Amino acid sequence: LYRDWVVAALNADVPYDRFLELQLAADQMPGIEPTDIAALGFLGLSPSYWKELKLDPAVIKAVVAEEWEERIQMLSGTVLGLTVACARCHDHKQDPIGQDDYYALAGILASTRVTPRSLLPERDAQVAAHIRDELDSLARQRDELKKQQPQTVDLERQVDELAARIAAVERATPQLSAPVAYALEDASLLVLPDGPDRTKLEFRPGEAQNVAMQIRGNPSNVGPLVERRFLRVLSPNGGPQVFQRGSGRRELAQSFVTAAAPLTARVIVNRVWRQHFGRGLVETPSNFGSSGSLPTHPELLDDLAARFIANGWSLKWLHRELLLSATFRQSSGANPAALAIDPDNQLLWRMPRRRLDVEAWRDAMLVATDRLRPELGGADRSLDDSNNFRRTLYGNVKRRELSALLRLHDFPDPTQHTSHRDVTTTPLQQLFVLNSPQMLDMAQALAARVTREAASDVPRQVEHAWSLMFGRAPSDRERAQAVAFLQSGENGASPEALWPALAQALLGSNEFAYLD
Known part of the structure; x- marks a missing residue:
C-alpha cells in the first residue's frame, strides 16, 4: 500500500513539501483522503526489533534505543542529508549537532506507535474496528469451547453456532475486507519492570513524552530530559521552538520545509x-x-x-x-x-555512461520480449516466479532473504538506510546471465518474438532483434556474424533452434545493460 501511494503521489506531482508532511503526519492533517494514510508507511514499515519480555527492562530499553537510532539516521539522512545519529552518544564530532538535538528527535519517536489502520473514511473505520473487536471476542469463546474435555454433542453444537455467527458477521460487514496499512498514532511507549528480570511494554495513546539524554548512549545512565524540537543549527535566530502538538511529527515535517x-x-x-x-x-x-x-x-x-x-x-x-x-x-x-x-568528468563535459539499476534492466528485458504488464498498483509477486511479467517495482522484497536477481545485482540492503548503490561487476552476475532460469526464459521469449515478427528471413530477423534490443541497426560486422551463426546449422539445428542462444548473448551484453 505504501508503494502504491508513493507511485500515485509522484504521478500526480504532489509537491515535495506536502509529500514529506503526508509521510510523517497524514493522520494529523485535515482534509486528507483515506488512502493518504498509507503514506505513513515511511516510518510504519521501518525495521523493528524483537523485544523478549522475559529479559530485564535495561535490555529492552537498549533495543528500543536502537530503533530510535535507525529511524533518526533514516529521517535525517534521507531528508536533510545529515548524520544526526552520530550524536547519540556525544555531540557530533564534525557537524554542529548536539547530543540534545538527537534526543529532541528521539522524543518524537518515543511518542509514536506503529499501528495497523484501515484505509476507510473515519466513520467506516470505527465501525470496522468495533466489529473486529466483536469477532475477536466470539473467536476466543469458540476456542475456549474447543479446549474443553470431553467434547460433547452440546459443546460441538455451541462451537458450530459461534462459527456460523462469525461467518454471518463477516459477510454482513464489507468494511472488514478493506486494505489495512502500517500507520502511526501518537502514543508514548514506557518500558516497565514486571517482576524479577521481566519487562512489560505500556503504550499510552494520545500522550507524548520527552526523553532523557543517555550518557554515552547508555539507556541505563540517563541525564536531563530534552524537550521535543527541531535541530538548533537549522532553526531561526530565536532558537528552536518546543513542539506542542502531540508527538510533534507534523511540526517536524513542517520544520523540514520551512526552517530547513x-x-x-x-x-x-x-x-x-x-x-x-x-x-x-x-x-x-x-x-x-x-x-x-x-x-x-x-x-x-x-x-x-x-x-x-x-x-x-x-x-x-x-x-x-x-x-x-x-x-x-x-x-x-x-x-x-x-x-x-578532466578524466573523471567532474565538469560534465560529456554525458556519463551508467549502468541500469537491476529494476530497469529486468524491465527492459520484459519490454524487449513484449511481455511487460504495465498496469499500476496491486499486490507484490516473487521475482523468481516465471509468470511474473510486472515491473520489478512490484517484486516481493524480503528483508532477510533477497531473490538472487536482486542480491547479485547491487540491490541495497533493505534493513537500513542506504544513500546510494555501489555498482559492482562480478563473475556471479555473468553466471546468472548464463545459467539462471529467468534469463533462459527471457532468451526463449525474445527468440520467439523475433522469429514471429520477422518471419523466416534471417537477415531481417537480425535487424529486428538489434532494433528491439539496442534501438539501432546492426553494423555490417555484427550482421554478418549473427547471420553466419544462425545459418551455420550447428548439429543440424535450424535458425529458429539457434535463436535462443543468440538472444541470450544479446540480453547479457554490455550495450543492453548500459545507458550510452
Whole structure:
C-alpha cells in the first residue's frame, strides 16, 4: 500500500513539501483522503526489533534505543542529508549537532506507535474496528469451547453456532475486507519492570513524552530530559521552538520545509540529479555535513534548489528541467582534449555512461520480449516466479532473504538506510546471465518474438532483434556474424533452434545493460 501511494503521489506531482508532511503526519492533517494514510508507511514499515519480555527492562530499553537510532539516521539522512545519529552518544564530532538535538528527535519517536489502520473514511473505520473487536471476542469463546474435555454433542453444537455467527458477521460487514496499512498514532511507549528480570511494554495513546539524554548512549545512565524540537543549527535566530502538538511529527515535517527548506531542497535536487546523471553534484547524498563531499558545482545546486522551491516543490518540474538541459543531451563519446584535463568528468563535459539499476534492466528485458504488464498498483509477486511479467517495482522484497536477481545485482540492503548503490561487476552476475532460469526464459521469449515478427528471413530477423534490443541497426560486422551463426546449422539445428542462444548473448551484453 505504501508503494502504491508513493507511485500515485509522484504521478500526480504532489509537491515535495506536502509529500514529506503526508509521510510523517497524514493522520494529523485535515482534509486528507483515506488512502493518504498509507503514506505513513515511511516510518510504519521501518525495521523493528524483537523485544523478549522475559529479559530485564535495561535490555529492552537498549533495543528500543536502537530503533530510535535507525529511524533518526533514516529521517535525517534521507531528508536533510545529515548524520544526526552520530550524536547519540556525544555531540557530533564534525557537524554542529548536539547530543540534545538527537534526543529532541528521539522524543518524537518515543511518542509514536506503529499501528495497523484501515484505509476507510473515519466513520467506516470505527465501525470496522468495533466489529473486529466483536469477532475477536466470539473467536476466543469458540476456542475456549474447543479446549474443553470431553467434547460433547452440546459443546460441538455451541462451537458450530459461534462459527456460523462469525461467518454471518463477516459477510454482513464489507468494511472488514478493506486494505489495512502500517500507520502511526501518537502514543508514548514506557518500558516497565514486571517482576524479577521481566519487562512489560505500556503504550499510552494520545500522550507524548520527552526523553532523557543517555550518557554515552547508555539507556541505563540517563541525564536531563530534552524537550521535543527541531535541530538548533537549522532553526531561526530565536532558537528552536518546543513542539506542542502531540508527538510533534507534523511540526517536524513542517520544520523540514520551512526552517530547513534550503537544505531539504538541495538534498532532493541532488538525489534527482544523481538518478539522471549517475553521480550527484554532491557525491555523498545522505551526508551534506563536514565529513561529506563538497559539491562540484555549488552555484548550480543553489540555483536548482531555489528554483525548485519557487516552482512549488514540483518534482516533475525538476525532472523536466534536467532532462531538457544541454548537459543531459550531450553525447557520452570521448573528447581527447577534455579527457586530458578532466578524466573523471567532474565538469560534465560529456554525458556519463551508467549502468541500469537491476529494476530497469529486468524491465527492459520484459519490454524487449513484449511481455511487460504495465498496469499500476496491486499486490507484490516473487521475482523468481516465471509468470511474473510486472515491473520489478512490484517484486516481493524480503528483508532477510533477497531473490538472487536482486542480491547479485547491487540491490541495497533493505534493513537500513542506504544513500546510494555501489555498482559492482562480478563473475556471479555473468553466471546468472548464463545459467539462471529467468534469463533462459527471457532468451526463449525474445527468440520467439523475433522469429514471429520477422518471419523466416534471417537477415531481417537480425535487424529486428538489434532494433528491439539496442534501438539501432546492426553494423555490417555484427550482421554478418549473427547471420553466419544462425545459418551455420550447428548439429543440424535450424535458425529458429539457434535463436535462443543468440538472444541470450544479446540480453547479457554490455550495450543492453548500459545507458550510452
